[in-house]
Amino acid sequence: MKRFRPLRADRGYDAALLRGIARGDQAALAAFYDRHAGWLHARLARRCADAETVREVLQDTFVTVWRSAGSYRSGEAGGWLWVIAARRLVDAQRAQARAERVVHEPPAAVPSAEDSALGGLEYGDVGTALDRLSPELREVLRATVIDGLTTREAAQLLGIPEGTVKTRAMRARRELRAVLGQLGNAATTPWGGLA
């Protein structure tokens, strides 16, 4: 099932702006900022309570866009921007937490995002199921599935050990599956790949 298909003209506009930025066009950067800074700020603010960090990450993200617009190839400009911002946010959290935190053992490779899960997000059932999750589980699910972070990055962002991220992610999935099963639709939603 197709979730959505953005208008071609809009995607072309962002790509054109990024090409302009890659050439060093400051007006293009300003236009790109106006189009994307708002949602990026709101999204960062939902994930980080400290306004100063959000501000630094926001500015740093767009400075990075200015410097590395040449590395943007094609595809979703917003997604590309979010990848940069999410990494910056994790870095910022780590820099803040470095003094207090113990070093953990190296992480195991863990798949981060699940597209199949996103396929179901516009269905009411999944929304209901997510609503019933506890906030900690939802936070972990958001970091790993929606924000596309690895277990390690999610742990740094949320300030919890990696093992906890893994167990919470597992519990979140189990509970989601149970709720979806109760709703009687588990077999018919595109959410079947959830394991």
Add this chain to the structure above:
Amino acid sequence: MKREQVGPGGPAWHVDEAMSRRYADGSLPEPDAWSLEKHVEACGRCASAVSAAVRATGTAGPLLEDVRGALLRTVAEEAPGEGAGATERKRGAGARRSPLRPSAGRRGVAVRPASASLPGRLARTVWAAGPALRGAWGVALLVVCAGAVALAYGAGFLAARSVFFALAPVLPLAGVALSYGPYADPMYEISAAAPSGGLRLLLIRTTAVLGVSLPLLTAVGALLPAPPGVPGAAAWLLPGLALTVGTLALGSCTGCRTAGALVAAGWAFAVLLPAAAHAPNGAPTPAVLAEQLGRCVSGSAAQSGWAAAALCCAGLLALRRRAFDFAPDHGPGSYLNRLENS
């Protein structure tokens, strides 16, 4: 939020005004916010609508204006008259060094690493392309070539050319075996995980091995005195190629070292065993060895057989190309597992 479904090809939904407003002031419940966030990543129109809604809020609006000013000042200072893309390329990963302080990054612009000269880069590429070339194999290759010439001209050993040709097809195999794998390359785990790892890297290294060994061995073969019956200097090229490609194809199942050993053993059996059987006292004479070599590589039938074998193995290799992305011996008791468990 509209959730009605449009047919495939049309957007299923877009963010409406009320939803943008609630997202901007933080009152949108989590699941809906997730949908909006994923949608905004892909849809420029909704991205700009949500951004406008966030700008309209009391807290974020002034901050966004502030950051905009700071950003444009940073950018104006940073690259007067220079393309941003070019800056990034020269600075490489420098931007990543200072996640929090763009000012530190700005200083980094002034310190550009001098780009390496062409010979320097070439030398680095060759160094990286052939772990075999700079190790024991390179020495072995030189010893065989020097030994053959010394035996033929210094000691007057008549069979030098036959023995040399019996060895020549196996030498590149040894190089391939030493080029890729946990036992040969200290960087193996890292390079296997890199996007350019796997078969691509193995082929580059094989090319380096062949690029050195083929011209050298052919030239030395041509230099050696040719008694009658010994195949010509270029006759071993196709068998050598077929054996090398065969090693690669077999290596996709067993790993390059085992494959190289198996193929080399096969070649030795095919050439030496019949020669030893024909010899009166068990030790093959030069003439018998030359005759057996001739049967194996001379003539259009043998050569086209080798060519067909090379093509066949190349096809197999193409079919199994994904196999090199996973360490062939990455199972219980493998080198990697031993490393992890130690």
